[in-house]
Amino acid sequence: MSTILFKPRSSSRTRYAKERVDSSQTLTLDAIRKSLMLQEDSIIFNLLLRAQYAYNANTYNDGALCIGSFHGSLVKFIAKRNRKAPCSENLPPSMLLPSQHPKVLHPCADSININEMVWNMYFTDLLPKLAKAGDDDNCGSAAVCDTVCLQALSRRIHYGKFVAEAKFQESTAEYEAAIKVQDRARLMELLTYETVEAAVKKRVEMKTRKYGQEGSITQQEGAADPIYKVEPHLVAQLYEDWIMPLTKEVEVEYLLRRLD
Numbered sequence: 001m002s003t004i005l006f007k008p009r010s011s012s013r014t015r016y017a018k019e020r021v022d023s024s025q026t027l028t029l030d031a032i033r034k035s036l037m038l039q040e041d042s043i044i045f046n047l048l049l050r051a052q053y054a055y056n057a058n059t060y061n062d063g064a065l066c067i068g069s070f071h072g073s074l075v076k077f078i079a080k081r082n083r084k085a086p087c088s089e090n091l092p093p094s095m096l097l098p099s100q101h102p103k104v105l106h107p108c109a110d111s112i113n114i115n116e117m118v119w120n121m122y123f124t125d126l127l128p129k130l131a132k133a134g135d136d137d138n139c140g141s142a143a144v145c146d147t148v149c150l151q152a153l154s155r156r157i158h159y160g161k162f163v164a165e166a167k168f169q170e171s172t173a174e175y176e177a178a179i180k181v182q183d184r185a186r187l188m189e190l191l192t193y194e195t196v197e198a199a200v201k202k203r204v205e206m207k208t209r210k211y212g213q214e215g216s217i218t219q220q221e222g223a224a225d226p227i228y229k230v231e232p233h234l235v236a237q238l239y240e241d242w243i244m245p246l247t248k249e250v251e252v253e254y255l256l257r258r259l260d
Ligand SMILES: O=C(O)C(=O)C[C@]1(C(=O)O)C=C[C@@H](O)C=C1
Pocket: 033, 036, 163, 191, 192, 193, 194, 196, 197, 200, 243, 244, 245, 247, 248
């Protein structure tokens, strides 16, 4: 997991001479919100997978592993390995032509990375509430699930760059005025939709209720006192306290640099 926080901004505006944002592409807020909605499913499923294992404190022991030049915990080892490219030398060459994705983001997007905050939030706040206390000898599985959860959360939060670009394209004049004076509070105000946030919270709680109920699907209908693998309110709270605020943080950081 990367530990780079926001790249320090130089006092003079950074120049991006060659790359240009392709504004001819339609990047609509509706389409982006649909993607955020689909990402809820992978976040919830991955949290459910992690919740089946106990906390397993040994997974996070920084003195546990010493493999070659690597010294650290099992979860850091797995996260580091996952970040590297898959072993492509073992696979046949692709039969597909490389896809030509249009460049929709301003190049400043590459300088925004809040993975360190995502990592800290996951291990200090979320995981202790998600996993049962104790050990069940599943350190390896716990570490793999943690890594996949972190990837899903990081992807969703950094999707804020696309949300911000769509908003900028839809109301350019308003955003430009705030960006020119680097008004962070005004940007936050412009990009916040309280009714959307309330709907997101309600939806993720309902999804967790649906996907996370113990017992087979056929037994679940009308169950009097359902038991949940993950407390549905925990996921709504996760969205309220962390996922949406961090997404907005990414949006603001992107917009502040959008005219560079
Ligand atoms: O849908 C948007 O407009 C977003 O910016 C995304 C999001 C979210 O993280 O879900 C964040 C801020 C808004 O207040 C509403 C929702």
